Structure formats: C-alpha cells, structure tokens
Amino acid sequence: MTIYNPPLRDMQFVMHEVLNVTRDLAAIPMHADMDADTINAVLEEGGKFAAEVLLPINRSGDEEHCVLDPVSHEVTTPTGFKAAYKQYIESGWAALACDPAYGGQGLPLVVNQCFYEMMNSANQAWAMYPGLTHGAYAALYTNGTPEQKETYLHKMTSGEWTGTMCLTEPHCGTDLGLMRSKAEPQGDGTYKITGTKIFISAGEHDLSDNIIHLVLARLPDAPPGIKGVSLFIVPKFLVNADGSLGARNSVFASRLEHKMGIKASATAQIELEGAIGTLVGEPNKGMHGMFVMMNAARLGVGNQSLGLTEVAFQNALAYAKERIQMRSLSGPKAKGQPADPIIVHPDVRKMLLTAKAYAEGGRALLCFSAMLLEKEHNHPDEKTRKDAAEMLALLTPIVKAFITDNGHIATNACMQVFGGHGYIRDNGMEQFVRDNRINMIYEGTNTIQSLDLLGRKVLGNQGATLKKFGKLIAALVAEEGVNEKMAEFINPIAMLGDQMTKFTTEIGFKGFQNPDEVGAAAVDYLRVAGHMVFGYFWARMAQVALQQIAAGSTDPFYTAKLQTARFYFAKLFPETSTLMRTARTGVKVLMDTDAALA
Template structure:
C-alpha cells in the first residue's frame, strides 16, 4: 500500500531556518505583511489536500487512464479526478500566488512551489492538469494584451479554465524552427490556425469548462526558422465579449499518448483545422513570449521530480522497514523474526540516505530558485531584481536537469 506524508517540517526548516525567506520577502512591497505562521498554515492545509484528496486517486487513476471518445473528440479523465479538481478550485488553490488584480491571493511563489511539490508527490498525473495553467497564466500576464488579460486571466486564476502550451509537432521536437502550423490573418483581427501538435499535456479533458491553448505557428510572410514563429491564444470554446462561452473552436484531440506512470493525464495529439486564435505579443516574436511559459515549465518539471523523489524515498523507507532478509552484520536485530528488516544492511541504508539527500538538497535548490523569482518580480532595488533574474536564469536548467536525472 503506497504511503505519503507531506514533509512540512523539512519545508519549514529550509524556508525559515536556512533561507530566512520571510525577511527576504518582506523587502518586496507586495509581501511586506507576510509572516511564517501564514505560510505554515497555508502549507499545512495544502498538505492535507494533497495527501487526502489527490493521493488516493494516484494508483487507481493510472490503472484506469483517460478515455477518448473518437466521435466527439472529448476526453474523460479517470474516476474522481474531476471531483478532486472541483475541490481544488473551491479551496482557492489555483489563485495562491496569482496577481490580486485578476483575483489572485498574491502569496509568494515559494509558497506555491512547496504546495506543488506535495501535489506532485501525491499524484503527478492529476497535478499536470492545473500545473500547465500556471505557465499559461504567467505567459499571458507578461505578454498578453490588456483585452486578453481581462478576458482570460481571471478564469485561469480561479481555475475555472485551464491552459496548455502547444509547441511540438509530429516532424519536429525541440527544433521549433521547423514547425509548420500556419496562422492566416482574418478581417476581424483574429487568425485561423491549421496544423498538428503532439505530446500536449492536459490538452483535452473534462475537468474544466474551457481550455486555453497557447500555440506556436507561422504567419504567411514569416521568415524561415525560429525568427518566424508567432504565439497565439486558441481557446477550446470561443469566448464572447461578455466573457461567456460561445461555440466550440476548430481544435480537437485526435489521439492520446500512453506515457508510463501518467496514464491519468491526457497527453493529447491536437489537431487545428482553421481554429480561431488571437496573437499574443508581436508578430514573429512568439518564441521569447513562450519562453516565459517554458521556463516556468522547466522549474515545474524539476518540482515534479522533487515530488517523486520524496514520495519514492518515503515508500522505499517503509518497504525497507518491513521487508526481511538475512541477518545484520553486527548481530540479530529482530529476534522475533526469521530475518532482519533490510534497513539494517549498510548498502540499503546508503541508498536510502542518498535518496533522502537528493530530496532535501533538491528542495533547497528549488526553494532558492523560487525565492530568486519572487525578488526578480517584486524587489524595489533594480540591481537586486537584475541579479536575481540572472542567477535564476543560470540555475533553472540546472534545477530541471539535476532533479529529473536523480528522480
């Protein structure tokens, strides 16, 4: 039987005793009133949600997986996923570190990072549904037009709508300069997009009433290569001027990938057949805009691996205390059993301590990175903002690579 206990004390130790995060954050005007008790209380409740609501769905959700209805192109998530997401939205969790101007709670990013570590430990497949939305939110917050922000950010903040990023195509992976998806300008200022995208996490599902796809595509006169890429917002359902949902857009799921360990998340092949979208940022400047989301995803993937490292360590520890084999080199330890628990053996202890070190060290690295982002966004001193941004840019790919390799 899998086990998971949120590592709240470890988080508090790193945040308050190693990094003195509250004092660092208080230097930032939006967080001038933050205190350790508030952070601890939020994370305690977040740990309960992760352990009690999403963790019980992990094994059953992976066994059941997602189901695509080929006739309607609708995807149904595993049993319990939709109800858990409704609790997540009702609890206000999507808004944790979002801008109060769009309905957010305005808490520091480091709080959201810790919450998401626990969600990733509890159920990574489920967590990827709301997780991608944070990147979409950040991208629109940084590069969206005033109209796009007012129309879409409140719904992403509340969690009523979710988001994706659509980069990869069947013929090209990370070499985005080769992408072929086309965007044709329309008289009303919108664009019609045609093409295919693959490996789109949470690309289609029944958890939220609308999905906002951020899609990389080419304009008719775009230069070749990565300098000719533009970014478009393509909603699953078109949104009317009053904010209500209109007709279904011409973007649909053509198939589901079956990724080991995350069958509960819809990794979708998305087909655009004249889908209506709006330009995000400037023409042919889509890649810099998308990098806001990609960098968020890099830290997010590192955080996924941290969550998995922690839960793997906890289950390995529980197993090592229960599984018996041979006797300890220093003498019998479990006199009432025919053999000793394997935790007494030096090599098993070495493996457990290595996993524990990776989890605790990885947690410190990610907290440090997120604290840098908080200072980059909100510190009043321009030099501190720049230095924090530069160091975060250096450490982000390291955090992703190191934690994923070890995880």
C-alpha cells in the same frame, strides 16, 4: 498502500531557517507582511489536500488512464479526477500565487513551489492539469494585452478554465524552427490557425469549462526558422464579449498517446483546422512569450521529480523498517524475530539515503529558485531583479536536469529496496519510476538543458554568472573556514569551486577551437555543476543544524540533517571527480566513430 506525509518540517527548515524567506519577502511590497505562520498554515492545508484527495487516486489513475472518444473528441479523465479538481478550485488552490487583480491570493511563489511539490508527490499526473494552467497564466500575465488578460486571467485564476502550451509537431520537438503550423490574419484582429500539434499535456480533458491553448504558429511571409514563430491564444470555446462561452472553436484532440507513465495526464494530439486565435505579443516574437512559460515549466519539471523522490523515499523507508529478511552481517539485531528488518543492511541504507539526500538538496535549491523568480518579477529594485533573473537563468537547467536525473536514480533505488515487490504494480513503487522518466525528457531533454547551461548560461557570458554563484560559496567558506566542525562540509565545496573555474576555462578554450567539444562535455558538466550547487546548500543546511545543536537543541531533526549531509558528501558528491575526468577525454572518441555507428 502508498503512504505520504507532507514534509512540512523540512519545508519550514529550508524556508525559515536556511533561506530566511520572510526577510527577503519583506523587501517586496506585495509580500511585505507575509509571515512564517501564514506560510506554514497554508502549506499544512495544502499537504492535506495532496495526501487526502490526490494520493488516493494516483494508482487508480495510472491503471485507468485517460480515454478519448473518437467521435466527440472529448476526453474522460480517470475516476475521481474531476471531483478532486472541483475541490481544488473550490478551496481556492488554483488562485494561490496569482495576482489579486484577477482574483488571486497573491501568496509568494515559494509557497506555490512547496504546494506543487506535495501535489507532485501525491499525484504527478493530476498535478499537470493545474501546472500547465499556471504556466499559461504566467505567459499571458507577462505578454498579454490588458484586454486578453481581462478576458482570460480571471477564469484561469479561479481554475474554471485551464491552459496548455502547444509547441511540438510531429517533425519538430527540440527544433521548433522547423514548425509548420500556419496562422492567417482574418482582418478583424483574429487569425485562423491550422496545423497539428503533438504531446500536448492537458490538451483535452473534462476537468474545466474551457481550455486556453497557447499555440505557436507561423504568420504568412514569416521569416524561416525560429524567428518566424508567433504566439496565439486559441481557446477551446470562443469567449463572448460578456465573458460567457461562445462557439466551439475548431481545435480538437485526435489522439491520446499511450505512454510509459503519467498515464492519467492526457497527452493529446491537437488538430487546429482554421481555429480562431488572437496574437500574443509581437508578430514573430512567439518564442519570447513562450519562454516565460517554458522557464516556469522547467522549474516545475524539477519540482515533479523532487515530489517523486520524496514520496518514493517515504515508502521505501517504511518498507525497509517493516520487511524482515536475512540477518545483519554484524550479528542479529531483532533477536525476537526470525530475521532482521532490511534497514540493518548498509546498502539498503545507502539506497534510502540517496533518495533522502537528493530530495532535501532539491528542496533547498527549488525554494531558493522560487525566491529568485519572485525577486525577478516583483522586487522593487531593478538591480536585484536583474541579478535574480541572471542567477535563476543559470540555475534553471540545473533544476530541470540534475533534479530529474537524481529522481531517476532515487526512484529506482527506492523501488529496488522493495526487491521483487517493487516490480509489482500494486505496490506503487514502479509507477514513481515510470512517472519520473518523462521529467528527463520533456521541456527540453536533459541534454538540451546541459547545452543551455554550458553553452549559453556559462560560456555565453564568460562564466560571469557562474562566478557569482562561486561568490556565494566563497562567502560561506570565509564564514566557516575556521570552524572545525564545518570542515567536512566546507572542504569539498571549496575544492570543487576552485576546480570548476579551471574546468570551465578548459572547456571554453577547447570549445572555441571546436564547438562540438562543448556538446561532448555538457552533460558531465551539468552534473558537476549540480553537485556544486547541492554541495553549497548541503553545507548551509549542515551549518544551521550545527548552530542549533551548539545552541542546545536536542531536536533529532538537526541530527538527521547532519547525518544526511555526511552521507551526501561521502557517497554522492564524489562522482564529480569521474565526471570531470570523462569530460576531459573530450569529443574525439565520440565523433571519430563513423564505423562504430554505421
């Protein structure tokens, strides 16, 4: 049986002891009165929902998966999914971080972040239904007309209606400029939209009364490429003036994909056959509106892998303490038993600590990112909003790619702890690996993220934002540079911070001569940047732990945090040296390979 204990203590540590979120929230009018107790109480309840309602239907959902009725085009979700969703909306979870103007509870985004982490741990496939809705809510909230918002956001806040994002077509995924779906104006302010969309998560299901598709399509005479793409709302059921459901729109699922994982998430092919929609935002500016959703989704995907890393760790740890097999190399440890628990073996510990270090580093980064998103949207000071937006833009591809790659490493390591029993479906470990695998692909593959980071976010502004992150490191170094106890954490990040400047300049120079150099270095670069960021947060976490211990705390939580920080810097962080070296070998060995790749 898969276990899951919501990591409430660590969330509290990150939010209140490391990031001091209530201090920052106090400057934001809508959250001015938010206190730690409220946040903690909400997350405690959220954790119960995840562990008690979503976890029990995770394995069964994977086995049952979703089923499409080829005649009615309706999709049935696995047993228990509908009941769990009913409980979810009745308990008000859908409204958690939504605007009170539409019935939301207006809690800070960082709370929603932690709540989703727990839902992802318990059941990533299930969590995608509300997750997509939240993304669609954010896109409409930012880009919709007052009328559109009034029509749709109340029901999306309550969770009665869910949302999707319809971008991909059979011939275009990354390259949305190749899009073919058409939108014809009807003269009454509506459009008839025709085309085929694929890989639409939550594209059709039985959880909600209506499904609000956000669809990219081309207007007649739109310019070619990505600059001719517009965004439309296409509801499954048209909405009457009084808000009640009207006619069934001609948008339907023609196929469900059979996938490696997240099998309980309905991945639909959607046919639009003159479906009626309304334009969101300006004509041909569809990508602008969709980017709000895509950026939120990229953070959300990193959060999915954080959730899976945490739950995989918890289960592997429990197994390693319980499974007895072989003796410790340094002599028997459990003398009363016929063998030692496998946790005595150094490499088993290495696999477990890899997951733990990546989970806790990821949690710190994601909570930090959620606070940036909060500031970007809701802070009263314009410069703060702008700075937050800029920093978040830098961190978003790192959150998406670094945390999902780490999730791949961690879920595989935790599965490996189980040996052959990890390969058996009943034990649940291999599902975490399969579910995580999509996170490295969707919402822009991790290669695309690396190009976004290096090409756009770093070189695109001559490293200005990167330097701002470097200042955070420099400040920590200045603060703790003479503290001997912090040296083991400060030295590596100080050194990497220095190297990054030189490393970035080098690539920028080479890329100026040959843009493919950027493409050749980007994936290695992102991983180095990821360790720079994780290293910074691990140093800050170690700092707090040391301060608490110095102040007399005997809470083993702080000892654990220090041990994990030491492990991280000793065993994971050093890959940066190889990554910088391989990045420096450049593009020639990749591109002069026409014979090898004939």
